[in-house]
Amino acid sequence: MKIDDIKREFPIFDDKIQNNDLVYLDSANSSQKPRVVVDRIYDFYTKEFSNVGRSVHYLAVAATNLYEQTRVSVQKYINAKDKDEIVFTKGATEAINLVANTFGQKYLSEGDEVLLTELEHHSNYVPWHFLRKAKNIKIEFAEINDDGEVTLEAIEKKITKKTKIISVSHLSNVTGAILPIKEIVQLAHSKNIPVLIDGCQGAPHLKLDMQEIDCDFYAISGHKMYGPTGIGVLYAKKKWLEDLPPYQGGGGMINEVKKEGITYGELPNKYEAGTMATAQVIAFNESIKFMEKIGIQNIEKHEKELLDYGLEKLRKNNSVNIIGNPKEKGGVISFTIEDVHPHDIATILDEDGVAIRAGHHCCQILHDKLNLPATARASFGVYNTKDDIDKLDEAINKCKKIFNL
Amino acid sequence: MDLKDLYQEIILDHGKNPRNLGKFDNYNKDAKGNNPLCGDNVHVYLRLNENKKVEDIAFEGHGCAISMASASIMTDMVRGKEEKEVKEIVSDFLGMIKEKDSLETNILKDDEKTKLMSLSGVKQYPMRVKCATLSWHTLTSALDNSDQIVKTEE
Numbered sequence: 205m206k207i208d209d210i211k212r213e214f215p216i217f218d219d220k221i222q223n224n225d226l227v228y229l230d231s232a233n234s235s236q237k238p239r240v241v242v243d244r245i246y247d248f249y250t251k252e253f254s255n256v257g258r259s260v261h262y263l264a265v266a267a268t269n270l271y272e273q274t275r276v277s278v279q280k281y282i283n284a285k286d287k288d289e290i291v292f293t294k295g296a297t298e299a300i301n302l303v304a305n306t307f308g309q310k311y312l313s314e315g316d317e318v319l320l321t322e323l324e325h326h327s328n329y330v331p332w333h334f335l336r337k338a339k340n341i342k343i344e345f346a347e348i349n350d351d352g353e354v355t356l357e358a359i360e361k362k363i364t365k366k367t368k369i370i371s372v373s374h375l376s377n378v379t380g381a382i383l384p385i386k387e388i389v390q391l392a393h394s395k396n397i398p399v400l401i402d403g404c405q406g407a408p409h410l411k412l413d414m415q416e417i418d419c420d421f422y423a424i425s426g427h428k429m430y431g432p433t434g435i436g437v438l439y440a441k442k443k444w445l446e447d448l449p450p451y452q453g454g455g456g457m458i459n460e461v462k463k464e465g466i467t468y469g470e471l472p473n474k475y476e477a478g479t480m481a482t483a484q485v486i487a488f489n490e491s492i493k494f495m496e497k498i499g500i501q502n503i504e505k506h507e508k509e510l511l512d513y514g515l516e517k518l519r520k521n522n523s524v525n526i527i528g529n530p531k532e533k534g535g536v537i538s539f540t541i542e543d544v545h546p547h548d549i550a551t552i553l554d555e556d557g558v559a560i561r562a563g564h565h566c567c568q569i570l571h572d573k574l575n576l577p578a579t580a581r582a583s584f585g586v587y588n589t590k591d592d593i594d595k596l597d598e599a600i601n602k603c604k605k606i607f608n609l
Numbered sequence: 610m611d612l613k614d615l616y617q618e619i620i621l622d623h624g625k626n627p628r629n630l631g632k633f634d635n636y637n638k639d640a641k642g643n644n645p646l647c648g649d650n651v652h653v654y655l656r657l658n659e660n661k662k663v664e665d666i667a668f669e670g671h672g673c674a675i676s677m678a679s680a681s682i683m684t685d686m687v688r689g690k691e692e693k694e695v696k697e698i699v700s701d702f703l704g705m706i707k708e709k710d711s712l713e714t715n716i717l718k719d720d721e722k723t724k725l726m727s728l729s730g731v732k733q734y735p736m737r738v739k740c741a742t743l744s745w746h747t748l749t750s751a752l753d754n755s756d757q758i759v760k761t762e763e
Contacts, residue, residue, distance in 0.1 A: 543625070544674070545672060545673035545674060546673075547647050547649075547672075547673040547675075547737070547740065548616070548673045548674045548675070551615070551734055551737060552616070562647075563646055563647060563648065564648055568645075571648070577647075577648030577649070577650075577671060577672075578647060578648035606616050606621070607616075607621065607625075607674075608621070
């Protein structure tokens with residue numbers, strides 16, 4: 205795999221940004237888009253546009269077929285058993301809200317427990333908090349260890365007879381820890397507890413096999429997988445999608461509508477109310493094909509090399525403190541610089557075209573635990589190179605110089 | 610815009626060694642402010658005497674160099690001023706950070722204005738404006754006896 209060739213697929217790198225070559229180290233936030241994805245959206249709107257699943261004219265049928273092709277591509281990409289187990293949402297956030305809402309409605313009542321971890325992104329906490337308010341359920345948090353990991357034992361410790369669902373991140377967007385999700389699912393299933401995996405950071409970087417992981421639900425964000433914004437996927441085992449109530453009501457999700465009552469549509473329509481993000485779904489197919497073309501094993505290998513190189517480089521840089529030291533880690537390096545606030549770091553790095561994120565990365569629970577108001581974070585994608593990391597290191601040195609460190 | 614214009618010596622100095630950091634016992638007005646996106650927070654304490662003059666002022670909190678320096682310079686600047694004057698300075702400062710090129714108030718001496726203008730660099734960094742304004746909004750809130758925690762998020 206030639207990285208230079210891959211980078212050329214991304215138009216954002218063609219031009220200078222603020223007179224600098226872009227060093228984009230914010231892919232955990234959102235990835236850049238390859239030309240094939242952007243072109244697909246343009247082509248669909250200019251040559252093929254129609255709404256899907258309703259009209260019988262040529263364009264409508266063709267658009268419906270394209271839309272459904274993405275479903276099959278996703279099914280194959282994550283090795284789901286059935287294409288009806290793929291539900292399109294506006295993002296991973298909506299996918300988690302969908303599960304919390306419908307599962308909560310049917311299966312949670314006062315005193316029941318939902319088990320999360322201290323690593324969770326707000327999108328895998330706030331939807332459950334709504335249930336805490338509405339139904340008086342309890343939320344438990346499996347603790348992180350000193351390396352910023354959540355172990356199987358930490359999960360086991362918090363499981364009680366009242367635990368009704370476990371919802372955990374696949375890969376932490378702050379420490380980069382990869383959770384032992386297969387083992388967590390096995391353990392949970394031995395106690396008849398379903399598991400939701402927040403796969404926002406897992407899906408863009410790791411090989412996925414739903415049948416092997418055996419989780420009940422897996423939430424995917426399209427825009428972190430080189431795809432458009434406004435598109436996500438909820439993978440759910442068919443038994444759950446058949447069993448749980450619908451999430452939103454509207455056109456497309458119904459079967460028969462009478463004044464006396466309504467019957468709902470078959471899967472997956474039951475969960476796709478209203479006009480969906482059609483162009484984005486169709487373009488998302490190009491993201492999947494793009495990742496398949498490179499090969500997820502190659503992506504994993506490349507990002508691991510970058511991570512190892514980045515960790516080595518930053519560890520050598522005095523006064524840089526790396527957050528967490530997980531044994532299994534994805535391409536994320538969160539760090540602080542002694543006496544320099546992360547927002548000052550981000551502004552100074554930005555001056556040289558090095559785009560990182562600073563803040564709590566939507567993980568306030570984790571930052572409270574770490575006793576840090578904010579951290580700086582560099583995260584990698586397929587287009588990054590060792591040269592990007594060298595530039596990060598140089599920009600950090602400049603920052604230290606400004607602050608007389 | 611050169612980065613040096615944002616991180617001037619005076620900002621770095623006040624950011625690293627903020628003046629008036631802490632809390633004093635006999636304050637009679639205070640307010641909290643936070644900036645959840647950045648994780649900056651500030652708590653302003655002040656004592657307004659019977660003549661409506663700021664007898665003492667201090668702040669607690671943590672945040673980036675810009676927000677710390679801004680709170681530090683602000684507290685230095687309003688000590689000894691009357692409430693009415695403080696409000697004029699706050700409004701002049703916020704106006705300068707948002708749109709105006711200079712400070713217009715006659716209350717401040719030229720060297721004081723120069724000091725405050727060191728914060729004008731944030732104009733070029735829209736995401737950082739709230740870092741510079743947090744303590745000022747919080748000061749207003751303290752003077753107005755507001756119970757609301759100041760939030761810079763829009």
